Amino acid sequence: MTWLDNDTAAASRKEFAAALDPSHTSAWRDAFASVPRHVFVPSFYTQGAAGAWEHVGPGDPGYLEAVYSDHALTTQLDERGIPTSSSSEPSVMLAMLDALDAREGDTVFELGTGTGYNAALLSHRLGEENVTTIDVDPELTGAAAQRLADAGLHPFIATGDGAGGWPGRAPYRRFIATAALRAIPDAFLKQAAPGAVIVAPVGYGILRVTVTTPGHGTGWFLPTPAHFMPRRTPSAPPAFDAAREAEPTKTTAAPSDVLGRLRFPLSLALPGHTTCSWRNDKGELTAVGIWTQDGATATAHVSGTVRQVGPRRLWDVVEGLAETFAGEPQRQEFHVNITPSRQTAWYRTSDGPAWDLPQPQ
Ligand SMILES: C[S@@+](CC[C@H](N)C(=O)[O-])C[C@H]1O[C@@H](n2cnc3c(N)ncnc32)[C@H](O)[C@@H]1O
Structure with a gap:
């Protein structure tokens, strides 16, 4: 592999991977220790005290420390200065990858290519030929493809709305979304192999679903809080x-x-x-x-x-x-049932408080 790397970055990355997995239990530790996050995040934006965004790149103090720390890094802003893409918080990425319970050779679909870093981690461990990743923004998929190639990795990359999956490469054994969804997309259920696992931010939690039979699934939320960028869709301004x-x-x-x-x-x-x-x-x-x-x-x-x-x-x-709720309810006490016509989240028991998620897109 042709990592654009040096000893300082490699040493920082080893420490970073060890800190992410102190108990040495994650199958993803080697991927975090090997894949150079700095290649995928060549610069980022940070908000100063007055709220103005500042651009930070390799020549700036603190750049490498920030890249190899457990922080989400904003990598794209829209014309109003609102973040539209980021490299997610590594500990949350690790929690999601662990929850995916993937093995070498599993096929995986990722919604939200962003920088390409997660696609690189997936390719490193599962094999590049098994990874399909999609982002809605062509600028992002173009840059991610280049960085992945620089890192010697060639997963399948497409541009479009990831909620449609990518039928041409289905079925998938695993699905991971890195933009917040409102429900599990219908296409994921249709393109799932038997027993597939889906890990996706839904609202402010991370949902892990097992597809039990075609169109049906059950799952629960991880304890990890999640603050992912919403999947981009048109919306009305506040009145x-x-x-x-x-x-x-x-x-x-x-x-x-x-x-x-x-x-x-x-x-x-x-x-x-x-x-x-x-x-x-x-x-x-x-x-x-x-x-x-x-x-x-x-x-x-x-x-x-x-x-x-x-x-x-x-x-x-x-x-x-x-x-x-008298206090703050624990995320892991929320479960989800999925049928082809309905997705329902419930609290503690299936006859307890429940909420229908929006009709799958
Ligand atoms: C948190 S970032 C992804 C981080 C990425 N996995 C990485 O490792 O850098 C969320 C991404 O979701 C993308 N996104 C938003 N809506 C989408 C959609 N409908 N389909 C596909 N990608 C979408 C955004 O463009 C953004 O790049």
């Missing part, structure tokens, strides 16, 4: 102007819960929702906003005043969850 005019009501649910203890269940109950917060000069939370793709919007002030507009009353959902 804050209309909300300001709405009749106020009172709530006992705490706005801070939306950003804290209810964050994960809310991502199942209101798939694809977005939140924002307002703070005073001291940095204290004063209000939160929440909106969904259909234009429904709610704002809740810490004084207990709520305003809701649009086709759904989003704050009513928050109140329902605040009543259901």
Whole structure:
């Protein structure tokens, strides 16, 4: 392999892999110790104190340390300065790869090529001929293909919406998504080999599903929190102007819960929702906003005043969850059942609180 490497990077990488897997139990340790993350992240963006993005490259202080540390690194921004691609947090990548339970020779489909680093880890361990990776952004797939080739790896790379899978190379024994989904795409279930395993961020958790029979699966969430970029889809902006005019009501649910203890269940109950917060000069939370793709919007002030507009009353959902959960529910207590017509997340027992995930795309 023609790694664009040097002794300093190789030494940093060994330490990095050892720190990621201190108990020496992961089958992926050698991949993390061998694949040079710096080749796949030749530069990244970091946000300064004032919020402005700064570009950091190999000549800059701290570059190599950051690349070989357990941090997600933003690698692409849109014209508004919003991150659109990143190299995920290595410990989360490792947790997902471990959960994939893949063996050498397993075929794997990845949604979200990004930098190509995860595709390189997969190719290193499972064999490049077994890896299919897709990203929606041609600029990213072009750059990833070049970096993978520089590293001597040639997995199959395509550009498009990964929710469609890639039927031409199906069936797959394993699926891994590195952009947040709202439900397991129908195409994954159709392109799955018997007994296939799917690991994907759904809402703010990581779901691991086993495909039991065609179109059917069962699974649960890993304990690992996940904050992946959403799969790119069109969405409506929040209707804050209309909300300001709405009749106020009172709530006992705490706005801070939306950003804290209810964050994960809310991502199942209101798939694809977005939140924002307002703070005073001291940095204290004063209000939160929440909106969904259909234009429904709610704002809740810490004084207990709520305003809701649009086709759904989003704050009513928050109140329902605040009543259901006394504290912060553990992700691993949430399970999912999949049939061809329905995907349902449930808490603790199958007759407990449950939420239908959106119809698979
Ligand atoms: C966290 S990054 C992926 C990190 C990547 N696996 C790596 O190792 O660098 C998420 C990626 O998902 C991609 N993405 C978003 N929506 C997508 C879609 N519908 N289909 C395929 N890729 C998508 C984004 O362009 C972004 O590159």
